[in-house]
Amino acid sequence: MKYHIIVFGCQMNISDAERVSAVLENLKYKKTLNISEADLIAVVMCSVRQSAVDRVHGLAQKFEKIKATNPGLKTILTGCVLKKDKKIFSDGFDCVLDIKEIKNLPKIIGQRKTFDKDSYLDITPKYSSKFSANVPIMTGCNNFCAYCVVPYVREREVSRPAVEIIKEIKHLIKTGYKEIWLLGQNVNSYKDKNTDFPKLLKIINNIPGNFWIRFTSSHPKDFDERIIDAMADCKKVTPYLNLAVQSGDNKVLKAMNRHYTVEDYKNKIKKLREKIPDIAISTDVIVGFPGETKKQFENTVKLFKDIKYDMAYINKYSRRVGTAAAKLKDSVSVVEKKRREKVLTEMLKKTALEKNKKLVGTETVVLFNENRGDNYFGKNEQYKTVKVASSKNLLGKLLKIKITEANPFTLNGKL
């Protein structure tokens, strides 16, 4: 029996898909990249954007056509599925299943075998990489940002026991993994008895071995000085942070229910740069949030000028039914949202290039994760993309690279 898996969304969904694969492979299913030879198709969906939801609707129609020639095909939908969408999708899929219920998949597809785990996070994943591993430390979110559906699909925060996390990471390091991504919707609020996020970082940092520790996502309101100190003290924690600001205007931040001010945010970045001078910082920002005026947007432009981000993920606001913001008028036109996106992108290109130019002639360590012909791509400690030409296979290797050329979003280098 063969299965094909399709994943939408963030690293957490990739990690969830690795657990879905583990359950299926435990039932002796083999993975196929060819959808037409699959006996079972699993889709791990994302509900954060309407466009991702629409793509799943498109897939459901495609599966109906495949079933005309392959009536035995089973289709499963899981991941971040909104309650209201579950009913809609139950017409297009044989089974719509909460990710937390994935351990019940054997029963659902008519197999006797049971998967005896308390939490779906206890399932040992089928890691999709041999050198970089996603390790969820918590799931869910208590924050209810006005634009976000995540708290409605993933429900409240649950932290994974620290002993389970440490056990998994120790095993990964023993088997040669070089990069550990600690995942959660808000890793900064991790709490298991008296182990909080800074303590967890220190425990993982003390595991012997040559590996990097990275984490995502961080919420600015929970990103405090103890975390900054732990990042500075733990040499295996890479000097990179994604801290989603979402807006550079206090009124918009309040409307977004973000619980910090622009001043708080800038203060945290200042302290972080004082303690970790070589840190690279990226952010997430939403342009065209309901009611965002041109003047308020200019405050975001000003923040970009002040912070000089290394990278930013700029999103045009899109209405998600069920969220608090969905009740507000989507007042900024599509054209204006595009303009605001372009303004920030141009500013980002300038500041990122300025910073990258300073790296030409320096050396950096890179973990290579992709190749196209003889060109190898990887991320350095600051999570910057580095391209190197090599006739030798560099995949999965941590190597010292000399930077020879800078672009806004990539660095070229040589071994």
Ligand code: SF4
């Ligand atoms: S912190 Fe806000 S944006 Fe992040 S998952 Fe929670 S509600 Fe969504």
